[in-house]
Each structure stands twice: as structure tokens, then as C-alpha cells.
Amino acid sequence: MLNYLYSIPNTIATAILSVLHINLPQLNYLLTWVIASIVLIVVVMVNVIILIYVERKLLGRFMDRRGPFVVGPAGFFQNFADAFKFLVKEMILPENADSLGFNSTLVIIVASSLLIMTVVPQAPNFFFTDPELSLLLAFAIFAIEPFAVVIAGWASNNKYSLLGGFRSTAQMMSYEVPMLITVVSVVVLAGSFNFRDIVNFQAGHVWFVVPLIIGFIVFLISIVAEIERIPFDTPDAEAELVHGWMTEYAGIKFALFQLTSYVRSFAGAAIMVLIFLGGWTGPFLPPVAWFYIKVYAVFVLFVWMRASLPRVRIDQILNLGWRSLLPLSLVNILIAALLRISGVL
Amino acid sequence: MGPQHPFTHGLWTLKVKVDGETIIDAEPIIGYLHRGFEKLCENRNYPQIVPICDRLCYVASMSWDHVYVSAVEDTFDIKVPVRGEYIRVIALEIQRIASHLIWLASFMTDLGNLTAFLYAMREREMFIDLLQALCGARLTYNYPRIGGVSQDMPRTFPRQCLKALDLFEKRLKEYEYLIEESEVFRIRSEGVGYLRPSDAMNLGVTGPALRGSGVPVDLRRTEPYSAYPDFDFEVAVEKGCDVFARYRVRIKEMYESCSIIRQALKKMPPGPVLGKVPRHFPRGEGYARTEDPRGEAFFYIQADGTDRPYRVKIRSPIFVTVSAAPSILRGYKIADVPSIMGSLDMCLGESDR
């Protein structure tokens, strides 16, 4: 099937090179991927901006206020105004901070979060890469960020940052396990680590949310913990840790971190849609439309959780992860195995 | 933690000694807002002190005005007309609800729930509007006067008040549902910040924190002042001794305040609102203590026969409650600090004076 994220950049690259009268297949290949990356980043960033807007507006409605409404139509450009504000702010490097660790973590975190989106297909004809083990790869990239967070917390030379970094690692350790076991149950049923295969399997049978409802709930909680949103945002709990590991970051660095957290939310919601909610399948509308409808629906769920729940304490999060979610995920994998063996699915 | 830290509502420092994330010892440091209030009072004559009493606590100005004027009335045996007392009670209870709502807002922010913050602030607006209708000011009221209150309530006030109360009671139930039914809130608040009743009494903790420990001491009941003996209300007590119990006490108190306001509006007698005040103040001493939204507020006045007090001493409930904080905090996690200190309802204006 035609992949637009490859074919369109390829056409552009070929056109550019033919205008310049250069006939180098390697250069064509390279240019194609560069343009494709840029297109992907633009797509993701546009989505992130819409997500932030949706979150602000929805949160405002949940809280019985209006949300942003001054800049642009219905306040849509408020995010841009905020970004410009962050741009003109001074970038502060704390006096005793380790500048290498302090700055390199920014690159690692932003890059790793964007990298997740490269393996997440958005439609059968819109994906960046499609490796055999794309599901596994996505979670491997997901798990890079907490290490960078520890480095950031350490390099900031601030007690709150350090505590935030440690918390982030502890939280990731406890939530990665049930989440991956849940993912394994999906893999057991679908028989593949590939997102496209999983979606195709669901299209042929049933959405995995139906047989694996326990796994869906475990995954929902774990993914919220993984992307560190309320109620699991202890690494940057402002009431006790000021802003956790982000305390010392200022200006555009802080803005990038905030943006990154939404990229991760987007990626988390996308993965959840792909492995549990049937991906891009759906009647009448084109696949991309269904994909985005579902992703935004999941994101609205995240916002809803944020609006109605207080923050959980760090040791309680760990207790919840190890004592409740892990057994539940094991039960879930058992159900998946039984379904597979009995031949129901 | 602090003085510039998001959990400190106001300006104060909490030195915390931790082992990992467990608190071994804590020491609150206050005084950033010290204005020499008592010395300031010595240089002003009696009526001039009322407006600066507003500035003692910026979320419960009315109750501080009231405790000051009651102390002056006690010192010079000034009689207050019944209608004046009734209006004062209404104002005090509205102030209590507004103050508890501010507490609810800041407490829920500490726990990370911004929705409840905005809801509580929205409700508070109604009560601030009511107080504005009474006295024209929204935060620093300067409404009680020595011998009564500065002006009678407007004719439309009872209707406006009842309307607000009806709406508020309905919404308060919603908040209870939003907050209490949440499992996350329960695990954050239940069993956290244990304060033994005997410790609470010995350490001088008063107000909702004491009643949350199962001690049914409410000065409105145990040492009735103003017009409180005329009203029928329950003292809100919880036996949990933890953060959740303190939260429940405040929620119950809001319901009780609503009922007191309704009774006061119903029984409101006619008559003047401002009594006769002597031109010259004799020698003497007196004190008054009232149930502030935060605990036992106390004013001691020594008069030396001039128009200025010789000595004014203010007992702020939070000043003492903060001193008890280390014994509550010990053994809990760093992450519990906001919820425990939030449940005590800090107000630095009155504790630093």
C-alpha cells in the first residue's frame, strides 16, 4: 500500500534534485528521509498544540471557567503566545549545575519523545517506519526518558530536582512491569509485535478492549503514570517538590519540556488506541480520521482524570503498582493465554 | 522548605530533617511577616485599632475585628444591642464559611486537584459578595465597631443571603461527592497526620484541628459569646485524629454555619445596631476569646486611662498550632507535608502579627 509519509517526501526530493540536475540515488534517499522527518515533526507538533489547546479548554470547562479565549479565535493561539513568552525569557544555568548533564538531558528527552512517534503508525498509509518489532521498540524508547530525568535531577544540583529524578525512576520501574506484561497479553492474542498486524487482527476479530478489559484498565493507569500526568505526576509535584526535576530549567528549555510531556501524552494515547481500541479501523470515515478521533477521545479521558483526582503519594503509587497492578496484569495474561489456547480468538 | 515554596501559603519556612523521604524532625520558622502589631496598637486609640485588626488575617478579617471589639467591650463593660450581636453573628458565620472555602481551595491545590480549588473559590465569591452587601468591602471589612456594628444590614440582604445559602448547600454536597468519593483523596488523607487528643490539648492546638482529634471544644458552645447562646447548632467533631477528620470537621462546620445564619435571619430582632460608647476610657483590663475559623482567638487589653491601650496581647491560633507541627509531622513522608500542614490551615498574617 502507498505510504504517504514516504511517497510525498520522495516526490519532493526527486523534484528538488531534478531541478538542481543532481542524479545521486543516495542523496535522494537521504533528502527523502529528512523531509519525511520534518513532516512528521510538524504533524506531531500541530497535534501537540491542538492537544494543549484541548486540554486547557476542557480543563477550563471542568473547572467552570472559560479557558483561554483572548489570543486568536476562541483562544486557539494562546499556546503560541506562551511559547513566545518563554522564548524571550532568559535561559538560566544554575551556578553549581553540571552544564553537560543539564543541557544534554534536554536533547535526550525531547529527541527520545519524538522518536516514539516514528514507530507509531497513524494509518495504514501514513507511517514513518514499520519494523517487525515496532511495539517493543516503542516501549524501549518510552523507557529512555526516566534515565535522562535522573541525570537532569542530578545535574541541576538542587534537592528538589534530585528527589524528582529519583521519584521518576522509581515510578517508571514499578509501572513498566505491569504495562509490559499487559502488552504481552496483546501480543499473545495478535501473534505479532507489529502495530499494523495488531490493528489488522483487531479489525478481523474484535477490539482487544473487549476480551482484555482488565488489561486495558491496567494499561490506562500505567500509561498515565508513564507519561507522569496527574494523578501520577509525583516527579514534578509542585506542592512538595516545587517543580520536581524541572525546577531549575527556565525559558525555552522549560517550554520544550512541557511540550515534550504532551508529545508523550500523544504517543501514549496513540499506542493505547492501536493496541486496545482497534487503531484506525472504523466505518465511513478515512482511517486517519478514526485514528485521531480515538486518540483525542483517550486524551479527553486523561484530562478528565486530571480534573477530578488529586495527586497520589509516591509510596502509594509504588504500592499500587506492585501490589495491585502486577497481579492484575498477570491475571490478564492468563485470560489472554486461555483465549488463545481455546481458540476463541 | 520555604519561605518561597509552593506549599507555604504565606511566608514561612519549614526545616525538615529527612531520612530518605521519611521525616525525622521538623522545625517551623516564622516571623517573616512580623509587623510589631501589638506595639502598633499601643500607639493608636481604641477605634483606630479596628481597621488594622482587619490586617491580622487576610482571609478571616471579620472574626479578628470581632474579637478585638469584644475585648474592648469586656474591658469597659460596653453593652451591645441585640440586633448588633445578631448581625455580628451572621457576618462571623459568613466569614467562617468564606475562610473554610479558602482553606478547602488551598488544601486541594496542595493535593494536586485544581478543580476543587476553582470550585471553592467560586463559592467563596458568593459569600464575599454578601459581606460586601453588608459593609461595602470585600476583604478588609472594618465592620464591627466598639458597641455594635457600623451600619444596619440592607433590606435586601436576608433574601440575598438565603438564596446564596440554598445554592451553597446544594453545591457543598457536590464537592463532598467530588472529593470524598475519590479513593485517591482517601489514601492521601486517612491515617495521615495523626494527632492524639491529649497531645492536641497539651500542645494548645485549637479549632478544627482539635475537634478533628475528637475533643468537642467549640468556644461558641463551651464559652458562649455574642449571641451564640440563642442558636441551636451542633459542634462538629470527628474522632479520626487525621487529616481526613480535620477536613470533615470543616465541611460539617460549613453546614452548621449555614444553619446558624438561617436561624439568625429568622430570629432577627428590631432595634439599633450600635450601642452607647463612653467618651473616656477608664483604667482596667479585659480579654475576649472567640472561635476563629482557625481556632481560639484571644485578645487581652490593658487600659491605663488614656485613649490608647497600654498593652495589647493577641493569641493567634495558628501561632500555637504551628509550634505543634513537628510532633504531627514526625514519621510521615515528605509528600505528606503539604497535606498535613494544609489541614492545619496556615495563615501567616495572624501568626506573625
Next chain:
Amino acid sequence: MSTPTPTIVASKEDRDYSGLGIKAERSVEDIVSAIKEKFPGIDVKVKKAGRIECSKFPREKIVEFCTFLRDSLYFEHATCVAGNDLKRSWEVIYHLSSYRNRCMLQIRSELPRDDPSIDSVSRIWGGADWHERETYDMYGIVFNNHPKLERVLTPEGTDFFPFRKDFKLLDHWKIDWENKGKRPPPQPMASTDTRFGDNNG
């Protein structure tokens, strides 16, 4: 991974306080006579309903008296400890309240000008701790055996006691206008021992 949350169970020695303050157990007159029986030389009288006054209290007896009040007469709560500058002498004013008997007791104890010290009651009532610190902070009245008699409202290292009647703000922070309005460093009070001060009014 994580230590369990401390779950403290109410110890058995804690009484049930649910009946507290509903009705006064002993009348004020009863309390006054009990005090007079135990401490004959003390001037104690009923001022008005629910209020007992006790003036000119000898400072040596304060701990003994307060222990008696707490243990025998159920004065569970120290409302307030206040200092006062009477110009010729110092004064400490205690306000103690009893939830059980629904009354309040005021003790005024005068201290000589040259030795403003009195025994601390913060071992009896933990709530008096910071009030005594504040009184020391503002008046320089020393409370013996206090666990931590330090500045509480004024910054650490303050070398004056701001609520004393002889404390003049402008005297202390005098601005040297001849020297381009620069403020000289804070001068210590005349006495070298800042804890007591020697200004005799």
C-alpha cells in the same frame, strides 16, 4: 521498596473526650476555694462568670501552682502567656483555660526590673512554649528551663527587644544624615549582656 505509612493506633491511656465541655464539672467558686486551700497566701478571686483572677503572684511558685492547676483542677489548655513592661517592673500574664470546668484563670506575676526571669511552664503545657519564646523575643523576659529560648518572630541575632517601652525605633536605627544618610550598623543596647538589658526606665 517503600516503608509502610505509620499507622498509629490511639493509645489506651487516651480518654474519651466526647463529653467534654458540655457542662462545667466544678463551679468557679469551688475552684477558688480549692486553690485557697492549697496555696493560702495567694490573692485569688472571681472576677465575673467563668473568670478567675489571680494577681501579684509570687514568681517562685509558678511551676508548682501550674502543675497543681493542670493535674487537680483540669486546666488543660494554656491559652496565652504575655509579657508586659510596667516601666518600674516587668509582668508576665498567664491565661489558662479549663475545658472541663469551662472557666478561665488569669495569673499576673510581677518580676523585678533588674531580673526579668521566671520559671518556664512549657514543660506543663506544650502550647506555652512559643508564647514564652515570643515573650522573651519581645521583652527579654527569661524563662528558666525553657527547652529552646530563642528568637521566634524577629530574626536570629537581633540585639534589642522591640516591645519594651523604652525601645525607640528611631534611636535604634538612627540615620546619620551628615554622613550622606548612611545608616550605621545597629548598635548594641547600653548593656553588654543583651539578654537582660539595664535600662531602668
